[in-house]
Amino acid sequence: MSKELAYSIGSTFPPLTPGIVRLYSMRFCPYSHRVRLVLAEKNIPHEIVNINPKKRPEWYSDIHPAGLIPCLQFDDGRIVYESVITTEYLDAVYAEKKLISSDPYERARQQMLVDSFQRIVALLFKALKFKDPEAFNEICKVLDHYEKVLSDTFFGGKDVGFTDLMIWPWFERIRSLKSLLNNELDKERFPKLTTWIKNMTLLDSVKKTSVRQDHLIVFTKQSTTSAEPDYDIGLEKPKEEEPAPAEEPQSNPE
Amino acid sequence: MSKELAYSIGSTFPPLTPGIVRLYSMRFCPYSHRVRLVLAEKNIPHEIVNINPKKRPEWYSDIHPAGLIPCLQFDDGRIVYESVITTEYLDAVYAEKKLISSDPYERARQQMLVDSFQRIVALLFKALKFKDPEAFNEICKVLDHYEKVLSDTFFGGKDVGFTDLMIWPWFERIRSLKSLLNNELDKERFPKLTTWIKNMTLLDSVKKTSVRQDHLIVFTKQSTTSAEPDYDIGLEKPKEEEPAPAEEPQSNPE
Known part of the structure; x- marks a missing residue:
């Protein structure tokens, strides 16, 4: 199991x-x-x-x-x-x-980029839950700022850093828009972000922690339509429908 | 002016x-x-x-x-x-x-206290805007945790620190509940917080930056009922109803 x-x-x-x-x-x-x-x-x-x-x-x-x-x-x-x-x-x-940089201003600059990303978090939810194409346009408007400030391999320089890792999970989720909303990032509008995405996918940490797109898409569909999505999609489940990994199974499961 | x-x-x-x-x-x-x-x-x-x-x-x-x-x-x-x-x-x-403490765990502990306080921010808004007495009860439940962890003069020790200053502004606003909701913190339920509030009001920084309660109460009433509250309550205003401190007054103010 x-x-x-x-x-x-x-x-x-x-x-x-x-x-x-x-x-x-x-x-x-x-x-x-x-x-x-x-x-x-x-x-x-x-x-x-x-x-x-x-x-x-x-x-x-x-x-x-x-x-x-x-x-x-x-x-x-x-x-x-x-x-x-x-x-x-x-x-x-x-x-x-x-x-995280030890320089206070560079640290603050990275923290501000991560904090501002909360706008995309809210918009992505809107795009996925309400199938709102306008939300996707709003996401792109916010991403224009990230395209503008990205001036090296990663947001903090030559090596992967705080901002990259803090915003990456949503780029894996933005990918699912292609399947769910028939929409994707425009490579011509976002040339630097497109290269950054490619650089990120080459990292071992990203490969190791990546969420399978097919599972993510099923989960996203479920979580935007059901109050009880399946958190164990794609996993081998216990045979009986008892609460997941209870180490001392109840004798009388409900 | x-x-x-x-x-x-x-x-x-x-x-x-x-x-x-x-x-x-x-x-x-x-x-x-x-x-x-x-x-x-x-x-x-x-x-x-x-x-x-x-x-x-x-x-x-x-x-x-x-x-x-x-x-x-x-x-x-x-x-x-x-x-x-x-x-x-x-x-x-x-x-x-x-x-802010230079010890990473103490720093994280203080940051978590500040982050959790966002629940009170949302509840206070609910209490004031919707005159919701249940929201006040919820505020008290969250404050129970702060009462429990407060073990010295201030949240970080003998001297005022990060947590104290980050959460204080809402205690000035909670005070206005007495006037607006006829509700206030129970001194018996919150003996340590009551003393902490007194300690905070003795600080020069708190005295210098304090918002006048009468102005705050008028502003809170306005901002929960009107889309355009008066941000200049209690200040001497320019005689004409032109946009505030415009240094080059328009010849044709609307």
Whole structure:
């Protein structure tokens, strides 16, 4: 049975592994994807525990006060959540391959680019949920700014950095617009972004953490039409329809 | 005529003063209030230019891409916006009186407290706009967590720090609930927060940047019922109803 199956109501807390950082995640969540990218890029030994956000395990409320993902848990009890805070924390503690510039203005410039990207997050949701073609036009208008400021291989220079990893998850999702909205980024309008996308797909961290497009498309369709999408699309599931990886199966599942 | 009057459509760009940081602000905006607190707490020489967010000056779009406030402008062309990013930037550059811990976990802990406070921001808006008493109960539930984690004079220890200044503007606004919703924080439920509020009001930076409660209450009433609240409440206004501090008055104001 796949270890990626989402933990759900009725499951048992999986004990921590000493020396290993644990990421509470959801396979299709772009914010979790940010942290998975950072863990992969910095080669931080970690394990992933997927959570069903609609049927959160009871034990998860002891870990994150509002029950959100992503969230990191360390074997000494430290908890860090919110994707940007988590990234800054990991970058400070695992300092070998720095993602964030130590220059305060360059750091602020990168943070502002990541913060402004929230407009695209909202517009992409609108485009996908309401099949709104105007939202796609708005996304392109915001992306004009990113096309303009991109002046090197990556947003921070020759090496992949903070901005690249923080905005990448949505570019994997923008790709799904081709299938869902019959729309895609115009290579002539976005020549630099088109090259940047190609550079990103060549990175090991991007390859390792990539969400399969066919699964993502099915999930996006489900999550924009159903209150209970399948968080385990494409995984081998337990035979009985009991709550996912409960280690002590209930004798009387509902 | 007061220098605090909000710049509006038709106004002329006020030239920068060499060596002085400029904050684009709005008198009643809690996010701008955060930055005003930081500038005051760190004794950074600065000037404030208020902006009418509903009738933004044409020249402001050259400064902030999305036209939002608060935003800092330096005389060498640097622009920094978004209140938390701005605070972190100022704390890194004006490093004499540090507000943010250099310990990565303590820094993350403070950032998480600030981030979680966004729930109160949304709830306070609901309470004030929709006169929703349930929203006030929800605010108290979130504040229970802050009551629990407050273990010293301030959220970061003996001295005022990042979390205190980032959340304070909403406590000034929660006070207005007493007048607007006939509701206030229960001193028995929140003994530590009650003392913290008292400690905060004793700070010079809080005194200097405080918004007058009577003005705030009128503004809150207006902004929750009208699309065009008066951003210049309590200020001496120009005699003619022309756009606020336009340095070259139009010959034919509408």
